[in-house]
Amino acid sequence: MNRALWYRRFGQPEAVLSLETAPLATPAAAQVQVQMIAAPINPSDVIPITGAYAHRVQPPRVAGYEGLGRVVATSDALPFSLGQHVLPLRGDGTWQQRLNCSGQWLVAVPEDIADDIALRGYINPLAARLMLRRWPVRDQQIILTAAGSDCARLLGQWALAGGARRVIGLHRAPQHAPRLRRLGIQPLAMHRESEILRLAAQSSLVFDAVGGRLGGALLAALRPCATLISYGLLSGQPLPVTPGDAMAQRFHLRDALAGMSAADWQAEFAALWPLLRRTQLSPLAPFPLSRWREALMLFYQSGRAVKPLLWLA
Ligand SMILES: NC(=O)c1ccc[n+]([C@@H]2O[C@H](COP(=O)([O-])OP(=O)(O)OC[C@H]3O[C@@H](n4cnc5c(N)ncnc54)[C@H](OP(=O)(O)O)[C@@H]3O)[C@@H](O)[C@H]2O)c1
Numbered sequence: 001m002n003r004a005l006w007y008r009r010f011g012q013p014e015a016v017l018s019l020e021t022a023p024l025a026t027p028a029a030a031q032v033q034v035q036m037i038a039a040p041i042n043p044s045d046v047i048p049i050t051g052a053y054a055h056r057v058q059p060p061r062v063a064g065y066e067g068l069g070r071v072v073a074t075s076d077a078l079p080f081s082l083g084q085h086v087l088p089l090r091g092d093g094t095w096q097q098r099l100n101c102s103g104q105w106l107v108a109v110p111e112d113i114a115d116d117i118a119l120r121g122y123i124n125p126l127a128a129r130l131m132l133r134r135w136p137v138r139d140q141q142i143i144l145t146a147a148g149s150d151c152a153r154l155l156g157q158w159a160l161a162g163g164a165r166r167v168i169g170l171h172r173a174p175q176h177a178p179r180l181r182r183l184g185i186q187p188l189a190m191h192r193e194s195e196i197l198r199l200a201a202q203s204s205l206v207f208d209a210v211g212g213r214l215g216g217a218l219l220a221a222l223r224p225c226a227t228l229i230s231y232g233l234l235s236g237q238p239l240p241v242t243p244g245d246a247m248a249q250r251f252h253l254r255d256a257l258a259g260m261s262a263a264d265w266q267a268e269f270a271a272l273w274p275l276l277r278r279t280q281l282s283p284l285a286p287f288p289l290s291r292w293r294e295a296l297m298l299f300y301q302s303g304r305a306v307k308p309l310l311w312l313a
Contacts, residue, residue: 004096005292005310008060010051014296017049017063019289027100032074034088034106035098036312038286039067040120041299042150043234044253045095052233056254062093067312068109068119069099078103085109087269089122090257097289097312104262107269116284117276120150120307125272125279127231127253128154134251135205135229138163143200143218146209146234147185148176150282150307155207156185157279168199170214173303183280190214197221205229212237222246286311 002024007016027033039045045064048057069088074080086108088094088101109118128151137159144152147169156167160183169185171177177187188195190210200206200221208215209232216239219228224246230239231251241248257265285306287295295308 002096002098003289004062004093005064005289006060006062007049010049010054010059013046013049013063014293016059017292017296019292024098025100027073029075030078030103031100032078032080032086032088032103032106033072033098033100034069034086035072036067036069036088036094036096037085037115038119038312039064039094039310040284041295041308041310042066042120042123043232044123046296046299062096062099064093064095064310065089066120066122067094067310068115069094069312072098074103080106080108085111085115085118087118087122095289095292095310095312105265107266110273113273113277117281119309120281121269121272121276123253124151124154125276126268127151127251127256128158129268129272129275130253130256131155131207131229131231131251132158132162135207135227135249136162137205139165140204141166141168141199141202143168143170143196143203143206144185145170145190145206145214145218146232147171147180147187148173148303149209149234151209151231152207153180153183153185153282154279156180157183158275160184168203170196175303175305179305193217207231208239209233210235211239213240216240216242219245219248282307284309 003021005017071080071084090105091101092099148171167185169180170190180187200218206218206228211233212235226246228248283306286309298308
């Protein structure tokens, strides 16, 4: 029997998620069965439950898009072994104890990668890496919004390692300022509007996960040759675009992966692991699956330094 966090309609996650127990099908020939170990709670997991992406994600679904597991059943035709640590991605939701995953997209975790790195080695790292490849930052001054987030902190660390001249991190909760400073990112509280607009006018790139009023103000303050990359709408409001603004471009991991071959997909992870080994990630706060509501409550806390985690083993 398998326990899984399902949503059968859109709504606030605490209202529509339910922990259900059901038998799991035996894996098909090209599938591997994975016993999950742990999965993080990211905005990328939570926002689709609300219906914000109703055009491409429809219930009923098991929630969760990433996490770490170990192989418990496989066929001789697939290059995986029993007990091997893997990321079961791009298939069924990961907020469950067991799932069957297509061998094509299953990612083997190298033995020297610690579990606390591997379990969040997909959504934010791959998004940050693909964005920095598409919009090079060498010698540029860049601005990150929602700078306390894991994705922004990856963007900031890797932008500096890639030669960015200056990285400014706009944060909401004051607790993020010292953490950002330690990473070499210049913190700036997001209510300091005139300072933000002054710095935006000198910047070439903004990586924006907030949208709404802040995103719109940044877009209006940038020079016409600058670019704002919109990769999230944490404000819950769209990015207002006015004629004459700098260029706004959208990034969504799902679109970036659409045409990617299985070989290129595996190559991305081969390149990500060495990068992740030398990157500072936030501490984790694990909760057993039965205490998923408490994990969600922590997720919603502004200023948290930790990433909540569902412990599934
Ligand atoms: N487009 C893509 O393919 C893609 C891929 C990966 C991630 N993302 C996006 O990246 C963003 C961050 O994800 P994550 O997993 O890194 O998040 P996270 O580590 O869970 O952190 C969430 C952060 O969001 C901040 N926040 C929430 N609402 C905010 C608001 N209205 N204004 C300003 N800050 C706000 C919080 O700031 P405080 O603590 O200061 O309150 C918190 O630091 C999300 O929007 C996610 O959807 C997009």
